[in-house]
Amino acid sequence: MIDRQIEDEINVLKNEFPIVAILGPRQSGKTTLSRKIFSDYEYVSFEDYDVYEFAESDPRGFLNRYSENVIFDEIQRNHKMISYLQTHVDKLKKNGKIVITGSHNFLLMEQISQSLAGRVGITKLLPFSIKEIKDLKIDKNELIFKGFYPRIYDQNIRAEVFYKNYISTYIEKDIRQLKNVNKLDVFIKFMKILAGRTGQEINYKTIGEDCGVSHATIMEWISILEASFIVYRLRPFYNNYNKRLVKSPKLYFTDTGLVCSLLGIRKKEELDYHFLKGSIFETFIINEVMKANYNQGEKYEIYFWRDNHKKEIDLIIDFGMKKYGIEIKSSETINEKYFDGLKYWNELTGIDKENMYLIYGGKENMVRNDMNVISWDNIFDGIIKDSI
Secondary structure (H helix, E strand, O other), X not given: OOOOOOHHHHHHHOOOOOEEEEEOOOOOOHHHHHHHHOOOOEEEEOOOHHHHHHHHHOHHHHHHHOOOOEEEEOHHHOOHHHHHHHHHHHHHOOOOOEEEEXXXXXXXXXXXHHHOOOOEEEEEOOOOOOHHHXXXXXXXXXXXXXXXXXXXXXXXXXXXHHHHHHHHHHHHHOHHHOOOOOOHHHHHHHHHHHHOOOOEEOOHHHHHHHHOOOHHHHHHHHHHHHHOOOEEEEOEOOXXXXXXXXXXXXXXXXXXXXXXXXXXXXXXXXXXXOOOHHHHHHHHHHHHHHHHHHHOOOOOEEEEEEEOOOOEEEEEEEXXXXXXXXXXXXXXXXOHHHHHHHHHHXXXXXXXXXXXXXXXXXXXXXXXOOEEEEEHXXXXXXXXXXXX
C-alpha cells in the first residue's frame, strides 16, 4: 500500500476536532486511507442501502448504534446525518472519534460549514502525487497519460478502460441526482469541450455556444464539476502594480489522465505531438502544487497573473509576506524567452530573483539569469524547499 502525504495532517486533526472529514473526487483513495489510519474503527458505508435506510428512518437510533470510533463513508448520500452529528459530538465531547468521507461536496460543504463549524477538521484528498509514486519510476508522458488515480496503479488497470468507466460512473451516480442536468449527452460533450480548455481562461459564452446551451448553464455545470473535484478555477492575482489585469479565472482539470481520455488521446506517445501539450503539462504541474497544499493543510494560496498586454506568470504561490513566481514549460530544452515573463514580473514587483522559478520538462536543475530552473520531477525538492 502506498503511503499518502496527507496522513500526517489527518493525524494532527484527529486530536484537534471531534470529526475528521476526508473529502475528494471519486476513487482518490479516501476509503482506503481512512481505513488505514483508523484501522480499529468500525466502517459504515452509506452506499449500502440497509445502512442508508437505517440512518434515514431513525438517525438518532443510528448514531446510538454507531456512536464513536466509526468511519461514515460516502456521507453525501445522507445529508440529513450532518445535522444530527452536530448534537451527537457535542454530547460525546471527544476528539477524533467520528470520521466522514465524501466525494461530492456541492451541498456537503455548505452543510458542513453551517452545521459542523468548529467541530470538523477538513482535508481534501486528490489522487496520487508524483512524490507518492516516485519509486515506481514512471516517465513523464506515461504519468500524464495514465493520471494518478490509485486503482490504475493498485490494480494495474489500463488507463483508457479506467477513465471510460470513471466518466460513466460519475455521470450515473452523481450527475443524475442533480435536477439542473437533464441532458446527459450534452453534459458529456461539455466535459470534452472543457478538457480542450484546461489551462485557459474561462469564457462561459463561447463554451455555451459550442455546447448549444446558455452561458448561465455552463456556469452551473462548471460549479458541479468543481464541487465534485473534477476541475478547479485558478483565480487571477489582483495586486495590480498599476496595471490593468484580466479578471477571469483559468480552469484546470484535477487529473491529466482524465483530460487525455476526454480528448481522445490513446497512447502516451501522442502527447509529444498534441496541440495541447503545453496546457496539459501546465495542468500536470499545477495539480502537483495543489496536492502539496492540500496534503499539508492548505498553507498557501495559488494564483496566476496576467495583464491586458498579455504579460503573464503561470503560477504565483502566496504565503502572505512571501511570494513565488513560477513559469511552466513542457519543453525539455530551455529557451531564453521562457524567462521573459519572470523578468518582467521581477522588475514590476521587486520580488527577489531567487523566488522566481522555471519548471520545465527536462531532468536537470540549474540557475539561469539568477533564477531557478527545476525539473518536473524535482519540484518539491528543488522549489521553495523550506516552505512546503
